[in-house]
Amino acid sequence: MNYPLWVVPHIGGTWVIGIISIIHVFISHFAVGGGIFLAFAEELAYKKNDDRIYDFLKQHSRFFVLLTTVAGAITGVGIWFSVSLVSPDGLASLIQSFTLAWAEEYLFFVAELATAFAYYYTWDRISKTEHLFLARLYMIFSIFTLVIINGILTFMLTPGKWMVNHYWLDGVFNPTYFPSLGIRILIMLAIAGMYALVTSSRIKEPRFRAFMVRYCAKWLLPVFILGPIFMVWFLTQIPQASIDTIFTGIQTSGVGNFSVLARALYLSMVLSGTILLFAYFGPYLNPKAFTFRIAIMFMVCGLAVTGTTEWMREMLRKPYVIYGYLYSNGIHKDDVQTISSQGFLNKGKWASALAQHANSEEERGELIFRYQCLACHTADGYRSMKKLLGARDEEAIENFLQILRKTDPKSNNYTGIMPTLAVNDAELKSLAKYLSTINVEERHHAEQVGAKPDVKENASTVQ
Numbered sequence: 001m002n003y004p005l006w007v008v009p010h011i012g013g014t015w016v017i018g019i020i021s022i023i024h025v026f027i028s029h030f031a032v033g034g035g036i037f038l039a040f041a042e043e044l045a046y047k048k049n050d051d052r053i054y055d056f057l058k059q060h061s062r063f064f065v066l067l068t069t070v071a072g073a074i075t076g077v078g079i080w081f082s083v084s085l086v087s088p089d090g091l092a093s094l095i096q097s098f099t100l101a102w103a104e105e106y107l108f109f110v111a112e113l114a115t116a117f118a119y120y121y122t123w124d125r126i127s128k129t130e131h132l133f134l135a136r137l138y139m140i141f142s143i144f145t146l147v148i149i150n151g152i153l154t155f156m157l158t159p160g161k162w163m164v165n166h167y168w169l170d171g172v173f174n175p176t177y178f179p180s181l182g183i184r185i186l187i188m189l190a191i192a193g194m195y196a197l198v199t200s201s202r203i204k205e206p207r208f209r210a211f212m213v214r215y216c217a218k219w220l221l222p223v224f225i226l227g228p229i230f231m232v233w234f235l236t237q238i239p240q241a242s243i244d245t246i247f248t249g250i251q252t253s254g255v256g257n258f259s260v261l262a263r264a265l266y267l268s269m270v271l272s273g274t275i276l277l278f279a280y281f282g283p284y285l286n287p288k289a290f291t292f293r294i295a296i297m298f299m300v301c302g303l304a305v306t307g308t309t310e311w312m313r314e315m316l317r318k319p320y321v322i323y324g325y326l327y328s329n330g331i332h333k334d335d336v337q338t339i340s341s342q343g344f345l346n347k348g349k350w351a352s353a354l355a356q357h358a359n360s361e362e363e364r365g366e367l368i369f370r371y372q373c374l375a376c377h378t379a380d381g382y383r384s385m386k387k388l389l390g391a392r393d394e395e396a397i398e399n400f401l402q403i404l405r406k407t408d409p410k411s412n413n414y415t416g417i418m419p420t421l422a423v424n425d426a427e428l429k430s431l432a433k434y435l436s437t438i439n440v441e442e443r444h445h446a447e448q449v450g451a452k453p454d455v456k457e458n459a460s461t462v463q
């Protein structure tokens, strides 16, 4: 509310962030996991004094360095750009709380990039011992980028003691820090193994190819053995309300009690199981029969699991950016009361400036919609207001908004999925007026078929 917002039609700004982030997650996990892989595989080559492994690593690292330094860096910066345009208030809060952590992250990132280039361009130019040292250095720097960013990502879901003292290190080492670090490292090792399977499958000499394929397949094992333990540990640390949303779900989305989160959870479990079986019977037991095509299939499954899991983690946190503290729309939970009494359009710096130029009630309503709802909805695209408002008329919308304004979960059954609406009485009316211009067609349609608008809101809509 204090900064200008980028309104993205149809898909919504969150999907712009989402798409860039998912690509970045794949690449950055590869950067860290691949770093560990390169260091270990080079140690193997060094110990066995095997030139074939060295040759393979030279090939593999070309692809690695190109992908992680170019695409990794571009998407990483892309996340910053898109988040600062779509949810500037949330980002400002994160920057202010963790300035030192971000600075360290940046430092390690620069060190990581520099080592990656040094590592790649010194093949055959320095001694094998020195080169192995560079590989290990890269591994350490890239692990450190994870060690820091993991603190900030987990903080958003479980801020823990930080909620009381606002001390940044308590925020970083929050309740889900260690289980999440464990899960991420395991996933990174598996992704590194999958990428290396792709390059190994192209080795010409059959016996050496079988050896490398088997070696790479072993990198998938740790996540299947230790992953479930870390996952259970992780689940014991997250807020009960989030677990409830996984298993009870949101009925309005048309999936009944079987929530989107539960479906995503099952999808990621089924995909993981498939990968495990295929990895065991394929590259591990039958490395000779392994082909480039199968390697690509593995990759696609692996990325699908990572994408789904990452998306689930994001969903768990809703309706917050920082759980229990800052809502997805950038409003602090504790500010809702004051904003409701003094008016939203009088408080936010940028929103209030825009409001002075708003000429009609609808325009004021649109501003509130933009600042309080667009973080999760669009007018007529992703999670569209048009569809979700259905046949409600202005009065029905007002009744709905009255519910959205309440803080008590007993009278507002949306508290687990939507932020409390922070407006005064006049603003609520303006918002209702604006919203009723969005679903005009839906209302006409309902009138034609004779359905009554759903004026009465009740607890059965959301379970």
Ligand code: HEC
Binding pocket: 250, 251, 252, 253, 254, 318, 319, 320, 328, 329, 369, 372, 373, 374, 375, 376, 377, 383, 388, 389, 400, 417, 418, 419, 421, 461, 462
């Ligand atoms: C943190 C994300 C978030 C924000 C912010 C948010 N919503 Fe929602 N809203 C949701 C989700 C999730 C659903 C359920 C969607 C579904 O079932 O497909 C929902 C559902 C709805 C529905 C349908 C409810 C029903 O039971 O029929 C309406 C109407 C709605 N939102 C209006 C709003 C308005 C108006 C605002 C702004 C004041 C807002 N939302 C802000 C996430 C959000």
